[in-house]
Amino acid sequence: MRYISYILALLAGAVLSFEGAIYGELGKTIGKLETSFYNFFVGSIILGLLWLFFGKGKLSYAVKAPKWTLLGGVLGVVYLTSIVISVPFVGVGITMVAVIIGQLIMSMVIEHYGWLGSKKFRINKEKVLAVISMIIALILVY
Amino acid sequence: MSILMILFTFLGGITLSAQSAINGTFSRKAGTIETTLLTFLSGTLFLAILVLFFGQGNVLAILEVPKWQLSAVFLGVLFLLFIIAAVPKIGVIATNITVIIGQLVIGIVIDHFGWFNSLVINLDMKRYFSLLFMMIALYFIYKGNKRSIEEISA
Structure with missing residues (x-):
């Protein structure tokens, strides 16, 4: 069962690369912020439909949930904006390396302390080695 | 200047991790599709403000670009759905x-x-x-x- 989650995560990354390449082209015509807006706007419509037909959870939970659990959307926008702003200054390579290293280190910290409601898993040797291998891989790509 | 930019992007990566953790937490109570929908809706609202104030492009040009460039939105949706499904498990x-x-x-x-x-x-x-x-x-x-x-x- 756990395998499926790994495969989903791999697919998510693959999809993100295609998305990035295609939106790169779209951004040239309509602008970068506008491209993000297009993505979120039309994405909301698609998800609205998915939710109507297949939603089994409780959207109304959004009203009583602790407010910080609603911040997912804003954080996504902060991320996007930071990339849009920095690429022209330092280039795609350095931007991606900095983003990914930030992401990896923060993931480790979040999980180790069980922050933001995630399950608490201690950092172990293997996870540190995985992060180091990723950083080497990144430096080799760019 | 560029060191500052790199730090800024580094922060971008941090927010991305925080996003997957927060969305994972929310989805345990609300469901995967619901969490993705909420993320997209609130993201749209924030971006609408950003585009209004800082947008330099032309959203309306959307009607003229080749359709394959617009299809990426399905990938954007799949990306978040997959992540929100995986975080609570692994x-x-x-x-x-x-x-x-x-x-x-x-x-x-x-x-x-x-x-x-x-x-x-x-x-x-x-x-x-x-x-x-x-x-x-x-x-x-x-x-x-x-x-x-x-x-x-x-």
């Missing part, structure tokens, strides 16, 4: 590492073939080694995660 770090590997591998393939008008960058020795290190990382994260989960259930 945790934040395993999800993020695995996502990044998927992203880099396909990125290397796109570069190699120059798909979507991208710059052609051939698969050279450095990139082969990079793929090797990604496989090593994937192996370690799977092992490491299995051990944490066994320790918790023991």
Whole structure:
């Protein structure tokens, strides 16, 4: 069962690369912020439909949930904006390396302390080695 | 200036991890599709403000661009759905590492073939080694995660 989650995560990354390449082209015509807006706007419509037909959870939970659990959307926008702003200054390579290293280190910290409601898993040797291998891989790509 | 920019992007990466953790938490109570919908809706609202004040492009040009460029929105939706489904099962770090590997591998393939008008960058020795290190990382994260989960259930 756990395998499926790994495969989903791999697919998510693959999809993100295609998305990035295609939106790169779209951004040239309509602008970068506008491209993000297009993505979120039309994405909301698609998800609205998915939710109507297949939603089994409780959207109304959004009203009583602790407010910080609603911040997912804003954080996504902060991320996007930071990339849009920095690429022209330092280039795609350095931007991606900095983003990914930030992401990896923060993931480790979040999980180790069980922050933001995630399950608490201690950092172990293997996870540190995985992060180091990723950083080497990144430096080799760019 | 550029050091500042790098730090800023680094912060961008931090917010991305925080996003997957927060969304994972919310989805346990509200459901995967519901969490994705909420993320997209609130993101749309914030971006609407940003585009209004800082937008320099032209949203209306959307009607004139080739349709294949618009199809990426389905990929954007799948991306979040997949992540929100994976985080509660395998945790934040395993999800993020695995996502990044998927992203880099396909990125290397796109570069190699120059798909979507991208710059052609051939698969050279450095990139082969990079793929090797990604496989090593994937192996370690799977092992490491299995051990944490066994320790918790023991």
